[in-house]
Amino acid sequence: MKTCLKILITFVILYNFAGISHAQNPQQIAKKALESTVLLVMEDANGQPLSLGSGFFVRTNQVATNLHVIKGASRGYIKLIGKKTKYNISGVTAVDTTRDLVILKVSSVLGSKTIPLGDSDAVQVGSPVYAVGNPRGLEGTFSQGIISSIRKIGTDKILQITAPISPGSSGGPVLNENGHVIGVSVATYRSGQNLNFAIPSNYLEKLIKQIGLVRPFPKDKITGSKNSIFADQGGKSTKGITAGKISWKYSDWLGFTLRNHTRQDVGFVHFYVIFYDKLGDPIDVEIETYILTIPAGLAKRTHVINVDSDVVWMVKDGGKIEFRILDFKIVE
Secondary structure, three states: OHHHHHHHHHHHHHHHHHHHHOOOOHHHHHHHHHHHEEEEEEEOOOOOEEEEEEEEEEEOOEEEEEHHHHOOOOEEEEEEOOOOOEEEEEEEEEEEOOOOEEEEEEOOOOOOOOOOEOOHHHOOOOOEEEEEEOHHHOOOEEEEEEEEEEEEEOOEEEEEEOOOOOOOOOOOEEEOOOOOEEEEEEEEOOOOOOOEEEEEHHHHHHHHOOOOOOEOOOOOOOOOOOOOOOOOOOOOOOOOEEEEEEEEEOOOEEEEEEEEOOOOOEEEEEEEEEEEOOOOOEEEEEEEEEOOOEOOOOEEEEEEEEOOHHHHHHHHOOOEEEEEEEEEEEOO
């Protein structure tokens, strides 16, 4: 009897240990997720940056994201979080227009790691979640929240979460406490407070099984469905802030002026800078944030961008520089 009791106690202890061993702390989840998450830069037929977004590896050299991130694009590339190397997107290998999902094939990426998918049907309201992406182009942003609701849209489901997302987060993974993907960030209600949404991962799992040959971005086919859940375009210019008076400092530091045309003080100006060679082809994109306050109607001079020497050489050899403002905050 004592032997049986010992076996039973041991089994219970091991069972409980096994049950909690899959859970990870936020630091562990962030480390693994950031290794698999990418920044997407989509371009039009003329090579002009069109939008920014997020994505993550679901198979070797296969990246999942939202369909609206690539809508209207002719080409694009990805960058691993915190890295400079760009990997061209070869095309589309699977698409779900109704649920705003697409899988892209990218050129060979050394050391790319996939994130395991979880069962989105098993998530419950109140469960902790973590969103990873590039909101407003701010690479590798990791935020925490909970599942605040599971909503129905027709016959489909969508996850409502409190983990903050913004334009540029679209296509990034939403993970559970085990570090498994249970959703894909898709949109936020800007007029609401902390109302964010993700496409359940089970839809993505079905799409992964449909991966086929690489196709280009056909404008007449790769379009959002009329029933697409939301739109969350990143990359559009924001009126009120302009950049100018460009100069170089120490040969490879770019200096410029940010001017506030509004009647309120602003700060945390998010923008990206596009560098072109003398043929007009884009050769680099840098994403930056100016955090200091710019008083109403005034300008601030700043030096924040360290540019690669080969890019500097090509720009000075007849190229040009273009600024695009993504967002800014009103300073109270």
